[in-house]
Amino acid sequence: MKTILNPNPENWESLCKRPVFDRIGLEKIVSSILRKVKNDGDRALFDLSENLDGAVMNSLRVPESEITGSAKIIPQNLRNAISVAMVNIEKFHRAQLINEKPVETTKGVKCWRKSIPINKVGLYIPGGTAPLFSTVLMLAVPAKIAGCTKIILCTPPDKNGNINPLILYAAFVSGVTDIFKIGGAQAIAAMAYGTESVPKVDKIFGPGNQYVTKAKEMVQLDGIPIDIPAGPSEVLVIADRNSDPSFIASDLLSQAEHGTDSQVILVTDSQELSDYVKEETYKQLKQLRRKDIAAIALENSLLIVLSSLEQCVEFSNLFAPEHLIISTTDPLFLAEKVLNAGSVFLGKYSCESAGDYASGTNHTLPTSGYAKSFSGVSTESFMKKITFQEVSPEGLNNLGPVIEQLAEAELLHGHKNAVTIRLKSLENARFQ
């Protein structure tokens, strides 16, 4: 962990730099995978699973019996915990369903919006060292609330062609309709283009490694929308001298254990606190099971000391962290000044793990500074809004002449004529 004392604001930008990947090399590999799946469908998926994941399979789809059977393998107390998390996620995401009222913009001109679910959505859930069943809940629960008809999930099988039962169980209880044993860029390709087994979806969601992320970026060029571009996970903690160094150290470590490229930053107005946090972080690190991963992430992590808490928030706004923990004496005061962040945790008991699992907020959030323009995943991410308008004869009489003038000025006489012909007919009717 590197301590940086009062960096010159001119150097803040460089402190906000995220790791950069070899984009061109990655694009070549991924575009070849995308092409294979587009051309050869299922056959390409079987080949790639064998070659890349070392899994020989005779079917891509997880059979119904295996999905429902997963419940028997999961201990009751864990099933209860999943249920509590799910209820909270449901509460928060259901509150996002809002009925907007029509607006009468001109007498006789009524305009409104209606939210409609995206029909088919595809969720990607990474495999690897930890079975991220919490991400299944975070994506499938809002998809279900939105009303998506098909909720398709792809996740890589292990060497024996199996999926972790926790992932199957989470998918089962949260309303996923189809599960496929496909990982990596090929899973994204399968959902983007469709194959004999996998339906083509209307939007793709979910985290993944560099290949998955790049594949999601690249299928956008073929018109397939994605949730958010992604990078390594991040936390930035703002703390003052009254903060508890052991709490903060635990938060920094809970981020650092995600991966060696995790971004972990403390910004504080107290050098003393910064030193305590550093000491405490290395102490707690020793107890951590994933300490080898966390230790590497900590090597790149920063402890930044600035002259005031206001400056700390300013730095945070420039960094635009995925997770922002404000663990100061008056966190609500600073929260008002937050402009760029994915999800904000206020006060000493609001640890990031709460939002990662069970408080109800979504944990699929913008990383790499994308919080400057992207929101995290929400119920709206699974819907689109259609505008409607109804113009009455009175409305057209009121607004028609304005439209005619504007269309004329844009030299679009066809647009003008669509109004003129109607206004004339209304006038004729009046004299009949």
Add this chain to the structure above:
Amino acid sequence: MKTILNPNPENWESLCKRPVFDRIGLEKIVSSILRKVKNDGDRALFDLSENLDGAVMNSLRVPESEITGSAKIIPQNLRNAISVAMVNIEKFHRAQLINEKPVETTKGVKCWRKSIPINKVGLYIPGGTAPLFSTVLMLAVPAKIAGCTKIILCTPPDKNGNINPLILYAAFVSGVTDIFKIGGAQAIAAMAYGTESVPKVDKIFGPGNQYVTKAKEMVQLDGIPIDIPAGPSEVLVIADRNSDPSFIASDLLSQAEHGTDSQVILVTDSQELSDYVKEETYKQLKQLRRKDIAAIALENSLLIVLSSLEQCVEFSNLFAPEHLIISTTDPLFLAEKVLNAGSVFLGKYSCESAGDYASGTNHTLPTSGYAKSFSGVSTESFMKKITFQEVSPEGLNNLGPVIEQLAEAELLHGHKNAVTIRLKSLENARFQ
């Protein structure tokens, strides 16, 4: 115009096909332009303007005096018409600002969302045959309502290096902060990467030709978000035997005059109406000033006769049109069944021109079937939503054990420890 009687539903997909462009050729040209601007900044912009637009300029920024001076050139009645349109756009887009209430998901766990403006946005306005000042209003008004700090506009100059005063005036009254005389893919590059003159923006909006559209798609790979991917403009009209053929013809033509690649479709349950519309369309075409453009668009346009109005909506949902006009006896009944569309116009007096200019709805809408997963531009397009959460000691006592179990099951002990360490401290405090 080609009439298609009762096509087999198996062939509907092929009737929904949109024109396809040479993607690879386009990507090569555009990526070379993007690279030039990224490397050489303003110098590349001057060179490209000279080589591609034939405009020799000594400054990219439109001076303040030229912007404010535009008002003097615009006739009073046109300024009034612009003002009426602007007020309606404001009314509809201001109603989209919604304050969400906090949700207490578990006793002591409070979660909420807050909408925050995207700081700097870039708007692209095409040049060419028609001065699309209405698009300036459609983008700048919601940007202003959202609260964006910088609203930057790029639009191509004519051969003399000038911008149409209507564009300048619309930009002036709707709150654009900076105007640059830059067109094409190079304008998108300038706003995506920033140059000496043009600030780098956080999101890019606006329509354009194939080069602009491809450039917008491609800068996404560098992490710059865009409004919606774009294609040629479209209208689909659903009508029955009681519809007025001359009204419908005028709507089809108002779309056809946009460009030779405009998509124009009538779907009806009445062959008689379809024949009348065809006749009337060719009659009105003769009067149209842009008849050469419209005539080419009509060559590819379809009149589809199906067996019921329900089938007509089903077809429309598959097509997912940018604009959908429902001009039937009971349009509200059919509107309930609409699943995919950008903007819907209900009843015989709701012509598309109303929404294009002045009713208040946005005219920046998803084309090419993107309406299946994208919404049109709205006030939300210029904002992002940040989630907040506040967990009280009581909240952590309630939810902590659940989080611990879930983190344990995901093998993320650092996540678990962030809760455990806090729960322990609460317990210790209780016994002190």
